Amino acid sequence: MSHVPLIVNTEWLAGRLDDPKLRLLDATTFLKPPEDGGYYDVWSGRDVYEEGHIPGAVYADLLHDLSAPDSAFAFTVPSRERFTEKMGELGVGDDDTYVVVYDQGNAIVGAPVIASDWASRLAWQLRYEGYDNVAVLDGGFVKWKEEERPVTTEPGAYPKAIFKGERRPELLATKEDVKSALEDENVILVNSLSEADFNGETDTYARSGHIPGSVNVFFGNLSNPESKELYNEEQLRDTFEKVGALDENKKVITYCGSGIAATWNALILNKLGQHNVSMYDGSMTEWTADSSLPLDTKKDK
Template sequence: MTHPLVTTDWLFEHLDDKKVRILDATVFMEETGDGLKVTPGADAYKEAHLPNAFFADLLQDFSDPDALHPLTALPHDAFVEQARALGIDDGTTVVIYDRGPVVGASYTASDWASRLWWQFRLSGHDDVYVLGGGLPKWEKEGKPLTNEIPLTTAGTFTGTYRPELYAKESDVKQAVTDSSIVLMNCLSGADFRGETNNYPRKGHIPGSVNVFFGDLATDTGALPGQEALEQQLTESGALEPDKKVITYCGGGVAATWNALVLHALGRENVAVYDGSINEWSADKENPMTTET
């Protein structure tokens, strides 16, 4: 496997490396029973974060304010500006962490960190990684935290936009009836079957396979071994080299974790449906399927 995750020990050894930029991408998500509530992790960052880490606000700075749906990825030029503001150059090694996916959840896939990981790759920066286990694992191991806010000068990041990593609504409409495309729903089985009220419409896009992102991480936030991952993903068809994969979820977050896992397994023909169910369900002509 390739290794889109770095270990806490590796990062501890590189805390003062000037070529490494650490980003805290924490967002807090809470299941309210009538949808999902998300809030930036800026206050938590101010209280405690990894030494030399900068806060990357996914909800404000790294989402398109002019888009119809929340969490829409920034246009490339706007992303470049935000990356530069964090002191990032084309030669910077970027390591991203968060504090876990959902408040009170038991699974530990760092899908907020993987969301920003995907955005960096979308803008042509491959020297980007997620911290396995995120801040919870770091803190559990007794590694240092601080409330000091680091200073930086503007970076010179340029990047090159990679549209093949981005799926639009029209791409998903094609995938519904195209057997050469695997349409992967990354939400829980309950969400997939239509048993929850977490999203605007219940269920899943027709033709989807369900691979829950939370099953693709160990209880410490690491990736399971290659054999275990392949066993979980083979039935979906996503590992067949002649097929394209489009991952989606509710708002384009969990889908990026599955994209990261597929990247780790050597699959490059993988796009994330950025709008996901939030966009798809807004058009009442777009079908949704339930299994209740």
């Protein structure tokens, strides 16, 4: 099986729904900012999956199954054993299969953000654990339904698999990696949150602002709200070139709140040819919890 593109469209997927080598995963998860400030309320999208999904898809629970259960922070990468076991149960891991991941949108309830960042999170985890033959569905379930493509309530199921491949630690950045990057001009830190978050105008995390030296590329600004698909490559390239993130001589570390939106930016950077990219899994949740670590609250010039 040849490798699939990093990102595929609905037409591409529709023509392959009956392919026995396809493993289609619904990674829907939801966040909602609490009315009195503070960290998001988070819940699984399993109920939404059961109400309707793309035919054949199985539900991959990022919140309960594919995050470390004993971590102090939400959505921390689980042990390899936990992840590969869960993926094997879903039918993912064999060399002759390929995966397409999608989500059902509304990543942040009430916010008009078009991005399949839950899908990109799972795709990133698969690559991190050594499974590269994975694509994200551009426009996700929202675009699929808008085009009146088939939807079902019948649960999907695939034969169990043995997950293969080796972990790729270079895709993951730790707090220590980011601390080192503060003094390294060859590393670019990309904050994937909104401009308001970046400028310290919100109170979602323990402290407000951004990691010093960061540049800001809001993950929600990379897709067209009308078409639900990514902007064209020229526009995407211009966005990341402006902040220096496509410099082939630089390493890029993306971060956000809890390592979700950051995977969307990392995916787009990969699509544009920047492969020296890692994602800070702890992101602002971990960084702001450590009062000894610096933050800036003014937008970089």
